[in-house]
Amino acid sequence: MTKHGTARNRGLAAELKALRAKAELTTRQVAKRVGMSIATVNRIENAQREITPEDVAALLAVYGVTGPERARTLVLARNANISGWRETDGEGLPLHLRALTCFESEATRITDVAMLRVPGLLQTAAYIRSALIAVGFPEDKRKEMATTRLRRQEVLRRRFPPNYRAVIDEAALRRPAGSRGLMAEQCRHLAQLTELPNVEIRVIPFEHGSHAGLDGSFMQLESEKHNPIIHVELPQSSMFLDAEHEIRPYRETSDNLWRVALSSAESVKFLRRIGSEYGRE
Known part of the structure; x- marks a missing residue:
């Protein structure tokens, strides 16, 4: 094709x-x-x-x-x-968000590399609200944005979902995005999501040292009908890359991080352990 x-x-x-x-x-x-x-x-x-x-x-x-x-x-x-597309936020929901939702719905494989924040497709409702407040997202748009993000997450549970994998640095889990209870819930949510047959999450603990992902977070979207796309979220804007020479370094980075991270089973144990730590008084 x-x-x-x-x-x-x-x-x-x-x-x-x-x-x-x-x-x-x-x-x-x-x-x-x-x-x-x-x-x-x-x-x-x-x-x-x-x-x-x-x-x-x-x-x-x-x-x-x-x-x-x-x-x-x-x-x-x-x-x-x-080739390539950088979109600056305007009035209402950003134009790039509609495009991203479309790309996710068409994807057969999604790879999230998250260094500082839990990936949007994996966030709880409480985490979303707290994150939007933290970045100063306009109050009159927060509810709509939160609803849109939660709706995007439905792609992971649809009848024929994409193969989704996420590599999350420990920093994204250790930096509180709200109360300890909120973070405990978020970590439990991540562990529960790995029970879905199409979802795999791996964590890179601090003890594994420096790695290629420290240059920044990104999402890689692949589909049968279209060429791959790299999505990079920036302050007040978003960038999509679709040229092969631009995509290649990101693909190599995600493959490298997959090897550097804990195994899937060890990552689930890690998530549950952090969740328990947050749950303690």
């Missing part, structure tokens, strides 16, 4: 699909209004076709999208075939 689609093109497709849903229109209704076939609309929304700025402008008009949102979407359309 031929793989295709830059991160920008796939993100644009996800955005257009979400905007259609928000406008409460079917693909049949959209196709009729813009003069496209239903198949063409479906291919656009599945990133199986090059999306031109003209196509996007026509679709945005049907969806009633105007102002800054329209301008930003058109910029994305004009640059859709450029």
Whole structure:
């Protein structure tokens, strides 16, 4: 199967699909209004076709999208075939978050490398709220962001879930993101998640010393239909990498860390031990 689609093109497709849903229109209704076939609309929304700025402008008009949102979407359309994508947060939920959710839903394999914070797909509701407060996330957007993150986690429990693995540095577990009770609950949650057949978590303890992951956290998403994507979360923005020469170092780092970390069984014991320590008065 031929793989295709830059991160920008796939993100644009996800955005257009979400905007259609928000406008409460079917693909049949959209196709009729813009003069496209239903198949063409479906291919656009599945990133199986090059999306031109003209196509996007026509679709945005049907969806009633105007102002800054329209301008930003058109910029994305004009640059859709450029490798790599850095998106800066705007009003409402970040555009990259919609794209990330789409990439996760399409993934057959997800690898999370987490150095300072528990990966988003593994966080408890209490941990999410505490983390959002800690980074100064706007209060009026916190509930929506927390709900969105919890909804993203459903990908791990769907009927045909991706093969998910996470490498977590001990620093992410030792630095409290809230009360001791919150952290105890989070560590127990991580241990419980490993009971899912598609989830594997490995911990790198401090005693294993320095390692390649100390340069930063990232997520690697692989799918059957598209080329791999690396997601790097940055302050007030997010970055997606899709060029092979950019992806290769991240893949090598995650493979290296998998060997450096404790085994799966030892990691579960480690998580339970830290959880018990947090649970003590």
